[in-house]
Amino acid sequence: MLLGSSLAVLSACATDPSAQRAVAEVASVTARLDQATEAGQVNARELAAMESRVRALEAQVARDDRDLRRSAVEIDRLRVEVARLESASRGASATVATASPTRATPAAAGTLSAAPAPAPPPAPVAAASARSTPPTLLAATPVRPTPPDPRASTPAGPPPPAPLAAAPARPAPPAPLAATPAATPSAQAMSADAAFASGLASFRAGEHGQAVLELTDFVARHPDHPQAAAAQWWIGEAYYRQRDWRQALVEFQRVADAYAKSPQVADALLRIALCHESLGDAARSRAILERVVREYPASAAAPRARTLLAGRGVARTAR
Numbered sequence: 001m002l003l004g005s006s007l008a009v010l011s012a013c014a015t016d017p018s019a020q021r022a023v024a025e026v027a028s029v030t031a032r033l034d035q036a037t038e039a040g041q042v043n044a045r046e047l048a049a050m051e052s053r054v055r056a057l058e059a060q061v062a063r064d065d066r067d068l069r070r071s072a073v074e075i076d077r078l079r080v081e082v083a084r085l086e087s088a089s090r091g092a093s094a095t096v097a098t099a100s101p102t103r104a105t106p107a108a109a110g111t112l113s114a115a116p117a118p119a120p121p122p123a124p125v126a127a128a129s130a131r132s133t134p135p136t137l138l139a140a141t142p143v144r145p146t147p148p149d150p151r152a153s154t155p156a157g158p159p160p161p162a163p164l165a166a167a168p169a170r171p172a173p174p175a176p177l178a179a180t181p182a183a184t185p186s187a188q189a190m191s192a193d194a195a196f197a198s199g200l201a202s203f204r205a206g207e208h209g210q211a212v213l214e215l216t217d218f219v220a221r222h223p224d225h226p227q228a229a230a231a232q233w234w235i236g237e238a239y240y241r242q243r244d245w246r247q248a249l250v251e252f253q254r255v256a257d258a259y260a261k262s263p264q265v266a267d268a269l270l271r272i273a274l275c276h277e278s279l280g281d282a283a284r285s286r287a288i289l290e291r292v293v294r295e296y297p298a299s300a301a302a303p304r305a306r307t308l309l310a311g312r313g314v315a316r317t318a319r
Contacts, residue, residue: 073217192222196231208238229259233268240271249275266292266299273305286312 199214215231215238222228236251248271255268273288292305 069213070216070220073213077217077221192218192225193227195221196225196227199231200234203234203238208242211235212238223258229255229262229264232259233264236268236271240275243278245275245278249279263299266296266301269296270301270305273308282312 195214195218199211199218202208202214203211212235215235218225219228219231219235225231232251232255236248236255239248239251252268252271252275255262256265256272259265269288269292273285273292276282276285276288286309289305289309292299293302293309296302
């Protein structure tokens with residue numbers, strides 16, 4: 001405004017051409033300054049838009065990274081499942097091969113199990129004739145039948161029948177295939193417990209990234225397991241230990257949303273309050289601490305929430 005007033009005064013007072021040229025130059029400089037100011041404002045708006053797009057891209061990259069890690073976990077799980085199925089298939093083949101010799105046909109089984117029928121004994125007459133013939137003439141002299149002895153009181157009966165052959169033994173039923181460990185509920189529970197224990201061991205070893213992968217896979221595969229809520233809490237705790245407050249807040253909130261009746265909810269709300277405090281939202285943090293004290297007074301998280309609320313009240317009084 002001062003520059004415009006000066007121009008007006010200069011225009012009123014100037015009568016010679018040199019003063020008029022000066023006024024024109026000042027007006028030109030003012031116009032260029034206005035154009036530069038407008039261009040700076042446009043650049044500032046474009047810069048703000050670019051920053052917004054960059055933040056959106058960073059969020060998308062973070063989501064893609066989490067999806068990629070979960071896909072890697074799923075691929076590893078499928079590889080383990082394929083290996084287990086191959087092992088079960090090899091075991092089934094070995095069992096069938098072991099049981100196959102016992103699968104005999106009925107005829108063969110009868111032949112093996114039945115005792116050979118004894119040959120009928122020779123007739124007494126033929127035996128006596130054979131004993132009366134010298135050994136050297138057995139091959140050359142045919143044996144003539146001897147007429148029956150008239151002194152016999154009763155005729156000789158027919159030779160005793162050959163004993164009946166034993167009935168063919170039935171083939172033994174094939175041995176049942178052994179069930180694979182994953183086919184029984186107890187084996188499935190054992191596998192789930194082992195997966196949870198492995199993820200917790202990775203967390204305690206300080207391998208927070210590996211713990212997140214294992215526990216996320218555990219929750220996805222066993223959402224109704226008794227330890228599912230605890231596993232979700234430890235996922236949030238892994239991000240909390242890495243000071244990723246925003247992602248930790250998301251994971252702890254899943255405990256409160258998906259497992260509302262779990263005893264882990266009070267601890268998850270306490271961690272959510274601490275995440276809001278770290279992110280600079282003290283009002284929301286205080287509201288959640290008051291909720292913990294109000295809704296979960298008997299939980300282990302309630303005394304800690306009361307302590308935090310009391311400390312913040314003292315701090316406000318001191319200020």
